[in-house]
Amino acid sequence: MKITAAVLHQCGGHHRPYGSAAPLSVQALDLDPPKPGELLVKIEAAGLCHSDLSVINGDRPRPMPMALGHEAAATVLALGDPDDGQFAVGDRVVLVFLPACGQCVPCLSGQGYLCANGAAANGEGRLLRGGVRLHDQGLPVKHHLGVSAFASHAVIDRRSAVKVDADIPAEIAALFGCAVLTGVGAVFNTAAVRPGESLLVYGLGGVGLSALLGALAAGAQPVMAIDPSPEKRALALELGAAVAVAPDAARDLPKADVVIETVGRAAVLAEAYAAARRGGRIVTVGLPNPAEMLAIPAVSLVADAKTLMGSYMGSSIPARDIPRYLALWRAGRLPVERLLTSVSPLADINALMDELADGRAIRQIVVLG
Incomplete structure (x- = not known):
């Protein structure tokens, strides 16, 4: 045809x-x-x-x-x-x-x-x-x-x-x-966020804002966000984020239990890694150019006991998770x-x-x- x-x-x-x-x-x-x-x-x-x-x-x-x-x-x-x-x-x-x-x-x-x-x-x-x-x-x-x-x-x-x-x-x-499956899945499946954990999202595109919504649905507190766009930061606050700042103000934020990076740049992932507390979890869902290399202090993986995790498709099983996320949407939680x-x-x-x-x-x- x-x-x-x-x-x-x-x-x-x-x-x-x-x-x-x-x-x-x-x-x-x-x-x-x-x-x-x-x-x-x-x-x-x-x-x-x-x-x-x-x-x-x-x-x-x-x-x-x-x-x-x-x-x-x-x-x-x-x-x-x-x-x-x-x-x-x-x-x-x-x-x-x-x-x-x-x-x-x-x-x-x-x-x-x-x-x-x-x-x-x-x-x-x-x-x-x-x-x-x-x-x-x-x-x-x-x-x-x-x-x-x-x-x-x-x-x-x-x-x-x-x-x-x-x-x-x-x-x-x-x-x-894609957006919801990846962003919400990174919160629920990959990071396995628990109620009361603090969470920071780098990047507020479709996946990043989906992760923010997923974090709020999971009971994370506080939920923080970083993005250069004032409009996207304003939307994040409207959706329930406690703080949304430009990248140059990221250093003023407290260290987070969970950091989710959605930008797809190795330099941003390095910043996200540094933004996690000792023992924290860093989840990356962005897709950098294959030529980009990540540089982090190797000793920190042991001394700070951080966990760096990749998340493809939000570690989701679509036939299981899409109906679950749609149910949350119907309930007004996504x-x-x-x-x-x-x-x-x-x-x-x-x-x-x-x-x-x-x-x-x-x-x-x-x-x-």
């Missing part, structure tokens, strides 16, 4: 502003039907994330050409297995950016978020069961994180979808596929709708990337007609 998608033909080397350089080409592609174990979905809403931007600017090299987008809500249109017992035509689903194969060592150890086969497929720009389903005049187009959500339709592995209630607005449901900056058509995708790169947006949503 013919679909419309935003395709990146070159990773890195694009000059700003993206609105005029137009690194993403909104164009027609051919989409193959789903194979057994796959779903054809109609994308309803897709969120812009720094993981998309980092492919455009070259921080995360990926094979080209690639149809971008990975955080989305969709409706199932067709099943690769007619007798699929989990999904049905018409289901509302949240798409997740790492399908867990269920057979590798991490999956069998309860760490599907570290699935070796899913990670390999994502790195190669293919679906979990092999190959691509997208083509441009007969030539293959790679999938972004198994989803390629900046499109009217997608074929995904069934393990890239979590069924949710149909009454959840698509622009809200989409946020649970007001993620406050993170929505704008809802725009797919045609605006390049200009929206400028707003994201400039730090002027928290979570932008594109709707697909």
Whole structure:
């Protein structure tokens, strides 16, 4: 079938502003039907994330050409297995950016978020069961994180979808596929925050503010935040943060039990490490350029008994955690709708990337007609 998608033909080397350089080409592609174990979905809403931007600017090299987008809500249109017992035509689903194969060592150890086969497929720009389903005049187009959500339709592995209630607005449901899953999961799963622990968040984008909301839901006190944007700091205070300061005032904050770094820069992670108390936990969810190296005093790992933890996808099991986080949202304890900056058509995708790169947006949503 013919679909419309935003395709990146070159990773890195694009000059700003993206609105005029137009690194993403909104164009027609051919989409193959789903194979057994796959779903054809109609994308309803897709969120812009720094993981998309980092492919455009070259921080995360990926094979080209690639149809971008990975955080989305969709409706199932067709099943690769007619007798699929989990999904049905018409289901509302949240798409997740790492399908867990269920057979590798991490999956069998309860760490599907570290699935070796899913990670390999994502790195190669293919679906979990092999190959691509997208083509441009007969030539293959790679999938972004198994989803390629900046499109009217997608074929995904069934393990890239979590069924949710149909009454959840698509622009809200989409946020649970990446920003909420990553930020809230870093609090609940990776850091295992306990009520009364102090928590500091570096960076107040979609993931950082989700982590802040998760910290408040977990009972952390006080919850503190650091970001250069006055608007984002003001929102953090409105959401319940006790303190929100610019980076140059970070030294005045007390040491925290838990520090969560969402910026994706090694220098910021080093600051986050220093901001934790002795015996504290530091969780990093940002994705720096692979060339960046982290420098910390090696002796502090022993002398200060600090724990530095990486958190991919919030150490989440999507089929377990997305329904839990949605239940918290329904209860008013995760007001993620406050993170929505704008809802725009797919045609605006390049200009929206400028707003994201400039730090002027928290979570932008594109709707697909």
